[in-house]
Amino acid sequence: MKDREKLIRYFEASGNGEQARRMLDLAEQVVAGKPYRVTEFMSPAGLVIADAIKANLPQLRVASEGGYEGAERLRVAFIERNFQGTVDFGVQALKISWDPRFRLLTHRDVLGSLMGLGIEREHFGDIIMQNGGAQLIVDATMADYVKQNFTKIAMVSVSVEDLPLSEILPKEEKIKEIRTTVASLRLDAVASSGFSLSRTKLVSSINAGLVQVNWQEAKGPAQEVKEGDIISLRGRGRMKIEAITGTSRKGRIGVYLKRFM
Structure with missing residues (x-):
């Protein structure tokens, strides 16, 4: 090439x-x-x-x-281009269960415990949290290893079993709708409104490499964003610029944001 x-x-x-x-x-x-x-x-x-x-x-x-x-x-x-066979993506689902009375486990707890087994992040996909458990998408070649070795999360005993892909329940995300105005469509202006952070803190996060636009590291605070863009901030989730709603008589730009909590 x-x-x-x-x-x-x-x-x-x-x-x-x-x-x-x-x-x-x-x-x-x-x-x-x-x-x-x-x-x-x-x-x-x-x-x-x-x-x-x-x-x-x-x-x-x-x-x-x-x-x-x-x-x-x-x-x-x-x-x-002309291949007519079936592509094996090697994707398998597992169901992880625990007693929710002991402790409220989080996505971070599950992720950390999996990586504590020496499993690289690229070997598993989404972790879908549920009450008293989670659904895990994993590389099929790693499924048996996970079932045999993934026995505890933060001192809470867990059990792991196979789960048909057809039984995966899509993750439920809380969505906060934000309608606001910004002086410009600069990343720092839009993101500070969406994440309820001061512009100074947001700029520091961008400079530290903690902010992504469409899953790529932000180029800088002055990067222009547009309708449809996904902005994520490590530790604070992500948001989507759902719509640009117009410009006020004072020149401020209306934006409609959806923040996924």
Whole structure:
């Protein structure tokens, strides 16, 4: 692929250069004769990279799978354009159960305990929290290891069993609707309103690499955002710019935000 290094340099600017390199390696294996190749689990930023690769390698198709409709973390497949077989994404679901009377466990508790087993983050997808349990999307090759070794979360005993993908319950997210006005569509202006943070603190978070726009690290406080963009702040969740609602007589811009709690 003649533009390989150019494409990698482009994504290096947003902190995704190594991911782009790995994905290009898989895509080039398909060009060389493999019917398809599948990535590890990744954030939706992976779809942006996949689309850029596909634009340079039109002999490929791209598909994705996260275990259920609306999944955030996905596995992406590069597929030879004329391949008519079934793509095995290697995705499996597990049900994790515990007694909720002992302690209110959080997503962070589950994630931390899984990684404490030595499992890399790219080997599992979404963690869907429920009352007294969670549903976990995992690389099928890791499922048995998780079932055998994942026995406690923060000193609370847990049990793990297989769960058919058809029985996954989509995660329930609390949504806070925010209608406000901003002086401009700069990232720091919009995000500080959406996350209820001072602009100074928001700028510090951006400079520390804690803010992403469409799952890619923010370029800076002055980055322009637009309708449909997803802004996430580590530790505070994410929000979507649902609509730009117009400009007031004083020149302020109306925005309608949805913050996912």
